[in-house]
Amino acid sequence: MKPGNVGIIGGTGYTGMELLRILARHPLADARIITSRGEAGKSVTELFPSLTGHCDLLFSDPGSADLKSCDVVFSAAPNGVAMTHARSLCDAGVKFIDLSADFRIKDIVVWEKWYGMTHSCPELLEQAVYGLPEVNRQSIGGASLVANPGCYPTAVQLGYLPLVENGLVELDSLIADAKSGISGAGRNASLGTAFSEASDSFKAYAASGHRHLPEIVQGLQEIAGEPVELVFTPHLLPLIRGIHATLYARLNEKGLSFSVEEMQRIFVDRYNNEPFVHVLPSGAHPDTRSVRGSNNCRMSIHQPQGGKTITVLSVEDNLVKGAAGQAIQNMNLMMGFPEESGLESIALVP
Amino acid sequence: MKPGNVGIIGGTGYTGMELLRILARHPLADARIITSRGEAGKSVTELFPSLTGHCDLLFSDPGSADLKSCDVVFSAAPNGVAMTHARSLCDAGVKFIDLSADFRIKDIVVWEKWYGMTHSCPELLEQAVYGLPEVNRQSIGGASLVANPGCYPTAVQLGYLPLVENGLVELDSLIADAKSGISGAGRNASLGTAFSEASDSFKAYAASGHRHLPEIVQGLQEIAGEPVELVFTPHLLPLIRGIHATLYARLNEKGLSFSVEEMQRIFVDRYNNEPFVHVLPSGAHPDTRSVRGSNNCRMSIHQPQGGKTITVLSVEDNLVKGAAGQAIQNMNLMMGFPEESGLESIALVP
């Protein structure tokens, strides 16, 4: 028997499915419960045939599932669900990792404005740890409630991190032009993400404002210790998995004092010990497929025409490092497992 | 018999094919000659079966083809070829439209640096008119040699035009994050654009410097009357046709004095009489498929969080408004045909 007993709330979406895929190969943790209001009683492999032979769970009703018997519970349900479970699970001593947005934003006014609902569990916001291991590894290790970052915020923050931590850029000049594969929209029937509508096409969406904006700004501001102004434009890519963030920032005086080679060194040093962040040689261009199915974030930097702007290219699989993989990484830290457990799988290329 | 006799140099690529597709339905012009060194003697429909019933030309050898008998000649050959034809065709009174980059850049030093070859016909650079009708309609009408703009430069310049013409943005703050469908790489066998490599993936390329950068800068500077600094990042989209330019600029004092509604009005007014540029309602998001196969450029503007940055989203079909369609538009102007002749076809959606 594996030491970690895992429950999943709301497991019929892509992140729930991806948690199961990763846990099936995890040496130390076992999915024991997976809930779904709509599919209770059905076997997981009926919905997800690719898991045949790797998972023999049935979906159970969230009302009757004994989640408190688990060591760790993930919530892969839509926004607004995890906050109804957090209190009781935390009280029962269950470690809780929320893949939705319920505990990501510290400022409840900001959260309620962007998410359009009343928060039912604001008292836990304070103790919730933002689950970006490259920033908060220590606190995640001791946390009982982790807010797993959004997909865009992971790729964007990791790309900006070395620049902001070292005070190299003008903090009111950030522009994140981000592109996501369609799985980011979830496992839903909707006209906008239908094959005949979204295939062989490309467009921006929410260019005037997207929910991941305040999350990114909060994260960068915490590091900078001063206000950050960010323009964030998400786009819909005609591919399944993958986020590519093209990040721009104007170098400040300190930033301009470094050569490209020194800048490259700053990035390399920052992520040298990070198991899942790879800095490519300066001038390279990471492609999203190179992380497809893996928990890696790969990035490279450019300084076009040796000018005032630095460009960071950052890619990840939105379902792995951008969701389920990072959640498992957080579980590993919280449970004291080796951080890479279950996350060694190699990107599927081609 | 149609009044316009057309020749095409180097017709085996996508732009040559697209010229044929448009000319086949053009009421006033007729493709009479199409040259190809490699395919001479072969019928066009053997290479391009979709033209069956619409084109009965054979490819002819560029050496023996009587291009001087044409009223208009397009060069759809790679960079470096058109400049070897321009002199003799212009001398013969043939109108010449070059779809390559040979005559786009006025500064020969800049051109030779970016294109890595010696220009064999610099004396015609002066009289070559840059074929962006929305800027140079008048001069194109009287031109004998037109440099058809690049695909990215068309989408980018059209998007920035109203801002630069009206002096609304800081000219050293321009960032063009541009994405192109793979047909922009031409009809070639190359590993990088193979289906198994480029499909279900996304990446930037030439982030440190791309040949279309000096072309865009030249165009915007001419309008601004002062230096322009641009960061230009091209990306490869896993789709066939379509360019999406996401354009950022920091509003200057004058720019900030306008409301979004007023800004929207400036764009609408600028393009009101343009047959091929459509300004969408403020806050909309054009998708590339909405122009697939058509000569339209569609755009919209956003001012995220009412901040200092304006975002313009601009889409076109890289093979039509970004190449062959714009070339036909230029031909129409040069020949005194109605500007929309042959270009009425509707985007193929879905």
Place this chain on the structure above:
Amino acid sequence: MKPGNVGIIGGTGYTGMELLRILARHPLADARIITSRGEAGKSVTELFPSLTGHCDLLFSDPGSADLKSCDVVFSAAPNGVAMTHARSLCDAGVKFIDLSADFRIKDIVVWEKWYGMTHSCPELLEQAVYGLPEVNRQSIGGASLVANPGCYPTAVQLGYLPLVENGLVELDSLIADAKSGISGAGRNASLGTAFSEASDSFKAYAASGHRHLPEIVQGLQEIAGEPVELVFTPHLLPLIRGIHATLYARLNEKGLSFSVEEMQRIFVDRYNNEPFVHVLPSGAHPDTRSVRGSNNCRMSIHQPQGGKTITVLSVEDNLVKGAAGQAIQNMNLMMGFPEESGLESIALVP
């Protein structure tokens, strides 16, 4: 004013949209009314931005729309709707072309079994003409009610036609392995056709029985004058537009008496005067993109290893020759317009 006044019932799907795209360029017919229960009052271009500048209709309520004032009415609504309109339109002398399945099957018992509803207008089944011009051109010309064929049935019947008409194959040996692009499933939000589910994947569906089977069998039996046994397996292709039917039949004694060259001649002769059916050289392989957006059906024949089985490869655009294009072709015949009017557009390649 164009002589043909056109109405469209249920215009918010892909076939309605495609009718509008074709009619916008039709020299002799004009869309005047388009109905939609759900979108009444909205402008067509709000739903279909690619039609901007080409269509200024509003959707009107089917209850109040004056369809009887039209010369021709198309029904692009789901199965079961056209049969409620047919009686009154036919009585009013309006020519009626139904793109759904309501009038395709002559045997009402068979129809009700496969379509799972009661037919409300069985008395018109007799006079409804099956709108496959390559078989029924004459009767279509005089018809007031035309049942436009299904997408698969068009590609399959055209491929088998020369073999069945000439009695060259064993009629109980037909196997049609057909593949359709996803637009064939309509403009709907459904999980199965979501990009993240259907992209980068392929599968059969309804392999045990599909509604288009009885339609194909009926058509081939009518020609053969004897029973036909067909195995029909549809598959879902990860592309937007296109049907590829791979058709197998065992040659009978007569069939085996012909050489491949003679067989090729039989196909060529059969379709020699057909404007929209192209027979490729024997041994060729048509691809679906070569008909994308055009009204053509392209086919080729193979006799593998000189054996007993003949293979026919037949492609069409499911939304054009497989739906809206063929409907316009039928309208042209019914109205006495040139058969190719409005249907000259060239496939969009690449």
Place this chain on the structure above:
Amino acid sequence: MKPGNVGIIGGTGYTGMELLRILARHPLADARIITSRGEAGKSVTELFPSLTGHCDLLFSDPGSADLKSCDVVFSAAPNGVAMTHARSLCDAGVKFIDLSADFRIKDIVVWEKWYGMTHSCPELLEQAVYGLPEVNRQSIGGASLVANPGCYPTAVQLGYLPLVENGLVELDSLIADAKSGISGAGRNASLGTAFSEASDSFKAYAASGHRHLPEIVQGLQEIAGEPVELVFTPHLLPLIRGIHATLYARLNEKGLSFSVEEMQRIFVDRYNNEPFVHVLPSGAHPDTRSVRGSNNCRMSIHQPQGGKTITVLSVEDNLVKGAAGQAIQNMNLMMGFPEESGLESIALVP
């Protein structure tokens, strides 16, 4: 140190890459040598960045590589290469698994006709074991030279096996309509498999005769003990990984004596103990994505209209069960490792 020392000849294609991906996670075998004429000296991760952190080999020159020091050598080179290595490796006691076609066909005349070259090592054809574990598990275990099956032949033979073994179908009635993702064409620059040519399109190829035909026929004949007639039509799917074989056969008297349920039972029983073949419930439709990246073959059966024809739907990942995965499975058998070692990875869905 892992007990199995592995060498790979010709490792720059997709099957070489896939061998590396699988071996990197294999608990008992280690890739030690990988040769490439063109890339000798380069690091593997320079070509295949997705392997970063999982493989630190350099490509070595085939001339100087000490392949004889390996326990097992795979040849992932093009046809014609393995036969030049087989003799010396076998003499040195190295187990040799050829992923090309060099040792698949026993009849050298047939081989030389279809592959258009002279066989340089015909004396080893006799002892080469055809590496389809579901048929030849025993002999593979004792083999020193294994001919790894082709991608199509694996999916087709596994689908027909239960029918042919049990004598249920007319052996001159087999029709295999097979569709492959584009990675089956290899990691090459070629116009036909360029994204802009192959994407959003579909076509058959080699419909008059494909090299995998004699391989399939040989395999089925060996089982049947009598001649088999097969029509085999391959098609190119616009997706990266996946083969879908739609298999038709006319049931003979014995076959017709079984109900569908009994037929289903025959399939289930046949593959009950096979770790990598899954029989779905009768009437189901496997999709290629459900095996993407996994070593599984999934299949289902249909008897349309309860008629004389049985339809088998069989899917696999052409690079895994259709190539590298099956080769590893063969290595496991030859080396006495557990058959599933290294092959437990779950399909990447979505």
